Amino acid sequence: MTGETEEVVESSTDSRELGRFRREVRAWCAEHVPPDWRASQTGVTDAEFVRFQKQWFAELHSAGFAVPHWPAEWAGGARTRGVDPAAPALSVAEQVVLYQELAAHDAPRLVLAFVGIHHAASTLLVAGTDEQRQRHLPAILDGEIWVQGFSEPEAGSDLASLRTTARRVGDDFVVSGQKLWASGGLHADWCLLLARTDPEAPKRKGISYFLLDMTSPGIEVRPIRNAIGDSHFCEIFLDDVVVPAANLVGQENAGWQVAQATLGAERGMTMLELAERLGNAGFRWLVEAAPTDDPVVADRLAQFEIEIAGLRGMCRRVVEKGADGPADASIVKLYYSELLQRLTDFGAEIGGTGAHTVLAKPLSSGWESGSWVLDFIGSWEWTIPGGASEIQRTIIAERGLGLPREPSVA
Incomplete structure (x- = not known):
């Protein structure tokens, strides 16, 4: 390498x-x-x-x-x-x-800036107040770090099942609950928080969206040590945390709609950036590690190059023309995450014993650092969070292809 x-x-x-x-x-x-x-x-x-x-x-x-x-x-x-x-x-x-x-x-x-410049910014630009934009957009450019407080222990792919509560008390909301898989939570200054403000409403109707100051009393952040030994993921515990009503984004109980602007930020230019990184450094590391005189290996490399070209083309089309179909974003996410997993798996396979002894990677790299075993383990971060591959296939089938919805399980 x-x-x-x-x-x-x-x-x-x-x-x-x-x-x-x-x-x-x-x-x-x-x-x-x-x-x-x-x-x-x-x-x-x-x-x-x-x-x-x-x-x-x-x-x-x-x-x-x-x-x-x-x-x-x-x-x-x-x-x-x-x-x-x-x-x-x-x-x-x-x-x-x-x-x-x-x-x-x-x-x-x-x-560290990823959530701030993409998720927080897109949310504020679409649904924030002038005061919220004036307060936070310049601060993000000055280095303010954000974390996303969406997922919970029993509300991952089914995010609308979240149970963190926010009850109105005068000009404030009092928030209690737990958030999980909060990437970069240890370093965050602010949090994009979803909480249930109407427990009697249908699950997508009673959620509100807040900007949470991470220095507020009642917040505890605990790192989660993952399979490759780092603690990028965190748990956030909220114990009667006071959030000013001025930090509500959009209307009360309309947070689910606001969250779509946040989640949509993952499917545009950010996917193009990831595709380009996979096609440059990632594929280059793979070629350098591979015995290209082996016809089987050469064939696999050629197949990866074709798939990467397809991924780049899809991402560029979505960026330049917008998502034409209701499942386009899911197609891109599914294609990237599973290609990443296959490519890093192959890197670990051809790298042999040597690849399994490289147990450190640069902290500022992506999922294609060339430390193949760690990259492969990290690739599961893309096939599970943000909607697991099974969820993406269901969206593609039902919204993209118009297939019948799966029957509800009693």
């Missing part, structure tokens, strides 16, 4: 302006992507990980590359001058080029 970059060939479909932008991003990456970040981010402390993540986010933001999908009026910076304030800071075509080049140059991922 090497740290060399794989240059993206300038597409013949690039316009003159887009080609110029690609060269600009390529030059910036060559100068600013830390060449030794994989080594320096392996085996580091939590404090060093957080410091590196915030520094890398600041580098991207100063170049106008951290939040290219935000409206220009909120993204800020010299790059947005003269751009329609309501339009994205970078055009969709420019965002595609940006993620292609970042992936090709093996740039670190924005792990």
Whole structure:
């Protein structure tokens, strides 16, 4: 495995302006992507990980590359001058080029900023008040870290079954309950929280959406040590936590609808970024590890290359044209997560005993670091959370293909 970059060939479909932008991003990456970040981010402390993540986010933001999908009026910076304030800071075509080049140059991922710049931002832009946007969007650009407080011990894929409660007391809500699989919860400043405000209503009708200050009294965050030895996932326990009514997003009992804006943020440009990373560093590590003179291995590599090309094409179509069908987002999520799992499984297989002795990976990498056994274990993070593969297939069957709904189990 090497740290060399794989240059993206300038597409013949690039316009003159887009080609110029690609060269600009390529030059910036060559100068600013830390060449030794994989080594320096392996085996580091939590404090060093957080410091590196915030520094890398600041580098991207100063170049106008951290939040290219935000409206220009909120993204800020010299790059947005003269751009329609309501339009994205970078055009969709420019965002595609940006993620292609970042992936090709093996740039670190924005792990800690992910929920803030995608989930929190999309929620606030769609359903937040002016005061909420003014308070949090600039703070996110300054490094405010967010966590998603949705899933619970008995409300994962069936999220609407959540049991955390929020009862109105004057100008506040008092929240009690437990959240699970809260990625990055130990480092979070704020939380996107779903809680039940009307226990008598149908389960999707009585949920409200809140912005939760993680420094509030009554909050306890407990790390969950996972199979690869880190504690990215956390539990959040809420014991009579007071949340001001001003932190309610949207209408009371209408949080389920607001949450769709949050969940939808996972299915657009973020999937394109992940697809590009899988097709660059991930596939490159696989080729370098494989005995390509073995015809069986060569055939598998060719098949993976075809599948990655298909994934990239699907993601780009969804980004450029929008999700045309009701199941498009599920198709992309299912295809990516299961391809990731197959590819990392194959990497662990061909890597032999040596692959099974690499028990550390860079904290700022994705799910395609080249540490094959750890990557394979981590790939299950994609086939289970956010709607397990079985759930995605049900959505595709019922909403996409129009097949009859499965009978209810009494």
